[in-house]
Amino acid sequence: xxxxxxxxxxxxxxxxxxxxxxxxxxxxxxxxxxxxxxxxxxxxxxxxxxxxxxxxxxxxxxxxxxxxxxxxxxxxxxxxxxxxxxxxxxxxxxxxxxxxxxxxxxxxxxxxxxxxxxxxxxxxxxxxxxxxxxxxxxxxxxxxxxxxxxxxxxxxxxxxxxxxxxxxxxxxxxxxxxxxxxxxxxxxxxxxxxxxxxxxxxxxxxxxxxxxxxxxxxxxxxxxxxxxxxxxxxxxxxxxxxxxxxxxxxxxxxxxxxxxxxxxxxxxxxxxxxxxxxxxxxxxxxxxxxxxxxxxxxxxxxxxxxxxxxxxxxxxxxxxxxxxxxxxxxxxxxxxxxxxxxxxxxxxxxxxxxxxxxxxxxxxxxxxxxxxxxxxxxxxxxxxxxxxxxxxxxxxxxxxxxxxxxxxxxxxxxxxxxxxxxxxxxxxxxxxxxxxxxxxxxxxxxxxxxxxxxxxxxxxxxxxxxxxxxxxxxxxxxxxxxxxxxxxxxxxxxxxxxxxxxxxxxxxxxxxx
Amino acid sequence: xxxxxxxxxxxxxxxxxxxxxxxxxxxxxxxxxxxxxxxxxxxxxxxxxxxxxxxxxxxxxxxxxxxxxxxxxxxxxxxxxxxxxxxxxxxxxxxxxxx
Numbered sequence: 001x002x003x004x005x006x007x008x009x010x011x012x013x014x015x016x017x018x019x020x021x022x023x024x025x026x027x028x029x030x031x032x033x034x035x036x037x038x039x040x041x042x043x044x045x046x047x048x049x050x051x052x053x054x055x056x057x058x059x060x061x062x063x064x065x066x067x068x069x070x071x072x073x074x075x076x077x078x079x080x081x082x083x084x085x086x087x088x089x090x091x092x093x094x095x096x097x098x099x100x101x102x103x104x105x106x107x108x109x110x111x112x113x114x115x116x117x118x119x120x121x122x123x124x125x126x127x128x129x130x131x132x133x134x135x136x137x138x139x140x141x142x143x144x145x146x147x148x149x150x151x152x153x154x155x156x157x158x159x160x161x162x163x164x165x166x167x168x169x170x171x172x173x174x175x176x177x178x179x180x181x182x183x184x185x186x187x188x189x190x191x192x193x194x195x196x197x198x199x200x201x202x203x204x205x206x207x208x209x210x211x212x213x214x215x216x217x218x219x220x221x222x223x224x225x226x227x228x229x230x231x232x233x234x235x236x237x238x239x240x241x242x243x244x245x246x247x248x249x250x251x252x253x254x255x256x257x258x259x260x261x262x263x264x265x266x267x268x269x270x271x272x273x274x275x276x277x278x279x280x281x282x283x284x285x286x287x288x289x290x291x292x293x294x295x296x297x298x299x300x301x302x303x304x305x306x307x308x309x310x311x312x313x314x315x316x317x318x319x320x321x322x323x324x325x326x327x328x329x330x331x332x333x334x335x336x337x338x339x340x341x342x343x344x345x346x347x348x349x350x351x352x353x354x355x356x357x358x359x360x361x362x363x364x365x366x367x368x369x370x371x372x373x374x375x376x377x378x379x380x381x382x383x384x385x386x387x388x389x390x391x392x393x394x395x396x397x398x399x400x401x402x403x404x405x406x407x408x409x410x411x412x413x414x415x416x417x418x419x420x421x422x423x424x425x426x427x428x429x430x431x432x433x434x435x436x437x438x439x440x441x442x443x444x445x446x447x448x449x450x451x452x453x454x455x456x457x458x459x460x461x462x463x464x465x466x467x468x469x470x471x472x473x474x475x476x477x478x479x480x481x482x483x484x485x486x487x488x489x490x491x492x493x494x495x496x497x498x499x500x501x502x503x504x505x506x507x508x509x510x511x512x513x
Numbered sequence: 514x515x516x517x518x519x520x521x522x523x524x525x526x527x528x529x530x531x532x533x534x535x536x537x538x539x540x541x542x543x544x545x546x547x548x549x550x551x552x553x554x555x556x557x558x559x560x561x562x563x564x565x566x567x568x569x570x571x572x573x574x575x576x577x578x579x580x581x582x583x584x585x586x587x588x589x590x591x592x593x594x595x596x597x598x599x600x601x602x603x604x605x606x607x608x609x610x611x612x
Contacts, residue, residue, distance in 0.1 A: 115589035208569045222568050251575045252568075326552040337529060344530070346602050348593035357605045358530070366532035374533075375541060378525045379548060382517065385525070391556050398559030400566040436544055437551055453569025479570055 011036045012178040013506070016087050016235040019181060023075070023086045030068035030075075030086030034130050037088050038064070041132070041179045044511040049152030053160070053511060055174035056133045057093050057151055058101045064088060064130035071128050084242055085128035090180035092171050093134040094141055095226065096215045097121050104217040105137040105167075107150040108368025109349045118215020119247045120184060120226055127242045132180050135170030139370045140340065141191055141219045143167050144442040147433050148372040155429070156199060158469055158508050162426040165195030165442075171229050172199040177511055182239045183229040188219050189328055190421075190446025192227045193458035197421035197472025200460040200504040202236045202489070203229045207479045208453030209254035211240075212247030220335035221252075223328075223450040231505050233459060233490040237265040240482070256480070264483035268490025274310035276488060278303070279414030283321040284445040292424045294464025298471040299420045302461045305495040306418075306488070316413060318406035320399060321448050327399035328447045329440060330383050330392045336373075337380030343368065375436060404452045411478045416488050419445045421458040421472030449476050457485040459493055460504040470504065516546045 011019065011033050022028045038061050045059075046052020071086040096102045096114035098121070103109040117125065124131060138148035146154040146169030156164040157177035164173040171183035172195030185192035187205035196203030204227045211226040218224060228239035244258035280303065286296040303313055345351040345364040352363035369377070383392035410417055422442055432438045449456040454476055461473035473492065477484040497503060519542040526533045533541070587600050596603040 326555045351595035361530040362532040377529045381525045381529045395555040397565035398563040
């Protein structure tokens with residue numbers, strides 16, 4: 001590319017891989033990339049929460065430009081660089097960042113500046129990737145729409161009246177609106193994959209323990225997993241390798257090498273799936289109703305594409321999945337009610353001062369937490385209380401065993417399992433806010449993976465014909481086999497993009513400015 | 514299993530240290546009862562013989578060497594406190610008058 005072409009190019013539309021290559025080739029500077037994204041954020045994210053996409057809770061302009069300038073200077077001086085050095089990234093606000101606000105979408109942490117970095121933050125800094133800012137989310141990652149943020153909802157760039165998914169709606173919307181090429185997410189029941197589905201982006205929940213959770217504000221510790229978000233499968237793989245790996249600061253961190261996901265993504269792009277056995281999970285593939293027609297249609301077409309590339313598809317049954325949602329909504333609130341006890345007005349965050357500490361805690365937690373957080377804390381307190389523990393929490397943990405057994409049986413027949421990521425395209429903001437149970441049904445296809453600790457990916461499957469909105473294709477693999485997601489995902493993506501003429505996000509309407 | 518009553522929600526909120534007004538209880542009690550009834554189906558499926566799973570990936574105890582490592586300085590640890598004094602977190606009265 002000539003210097004003139006590079007200067008004229010809208011770099012916010014490039015993939016992260018292209019940005020890394022262009023930086024290495026000296027075709028663009030990191031400062032230019034960061035500035036282009038800061039300009040884009042200024043143009044579409046809205047001056048206040050009531051307008052625009054509102055993907056960001058905090059924009060980290062000064063530090064991002066300083067990081068970029070240091071990368072450019074070192075590169076000019078011939079210093080060796082990590083592959084992704086200089087490529088900007090957004091970080092979900094659940095991940096703590098030293099010197100930068102980290103609220104997890106909650107008013108109770110408004111104004112708190114963490115005194116340390118999460119391991120993932122440290123790895124991003126070591127990879128020398130400028131952090132553009134912190135992205136919006138449902139409060140403490142409780143939700144599927146980002147409407148439960150304490151700072152106002154994020155809006156879906158495909159239609160600003162619709163939800164961008166949740167809890168990581170900010171990270172997904174930032175990608176879809178070209179405000180960032182990469183983003184960090186967290187997935188407890190689908191919070192990476194469901195937002196990816198409804199924004200036509202890519203998101204991966206790695207194997208439980210594959211990415212350190214040190215410094216991730218905990219929601220449900222046996223389910224939480226940080227993971228990468230991008231617009232392409234390869235970009236997501238590149239970030240996965242930056243984030244992943246063993247960490248002595250997280251006792252649940254896997255002590256094994258990061259799976260070779262970039263290699264798998266590159267292999268998958270060759271579009272040869274000969275010998276790959278793909279299981280279609282009957283219980284979450286829309287056969288039993290509740291799935292939108294266009295979602296099912298795009299899913300079926302994607303299966304045809306996999307078969308055309310040599311994959312063999314079989315139907316598998318996971319009967320216990322019928323109980324997975326109920327088990328999840330016992331286990332999650334139980335663990336959350338314990339994890340959120342630390343927000344007690346003593347060591348960090350909000351304090352509503354009263355005459356005694358107990359009254360101060362009561363008032364602080366009443367004011368600092370939103371309704372969804374209160375609902376789940378109370379539900380968890382109930383499920384763990386004497387007389388109910390066995391019936392709720394004990395039973396839910398047994399269902400977890402049954403879900404794992406179903407997965408084991410399915411993976412004995414198949415290399416990967418697939419389903420639509422979400423039952424519907426993005427719904428309108430406000431549509432389900434007063435009906436928590438209807439909201440929970442968004443996660444019916446994503447939750448089983450969290451219960452079993454296995455990796456999962458969502459990638460775009462096309463727009464639903466009836467409403468022109470994104471649908472997602474979910475791929476699941478056995479624990480430790482994250483690379484399989486990337487191989488199959490990259491193959492499907494290559495097949496789809498060949499027909500679309502480019503990534504699906506390129507078809508999104510321009511965000512009103 | 515019985516559904517959740519308004520009085521149960523009030524008691525649980527007090528246990529969880531979340532103050533609730535009558536309006537809060539009116540709003541949340543009905544929603545919580547619906548959720549509790551829906552999740553009660555977890556008790557329908559697994560028999561006595563099914564073991565519980567608390568953690569998705571089997572893992573043995575993790576040990577590390579007992580060595581001094583860098584950690585947060587006291588002022589950094591106190592930097593987010595609503596109130597601090599003499600290197601400690603300062604809180605409103607904890608014990609009653611008689612203590």
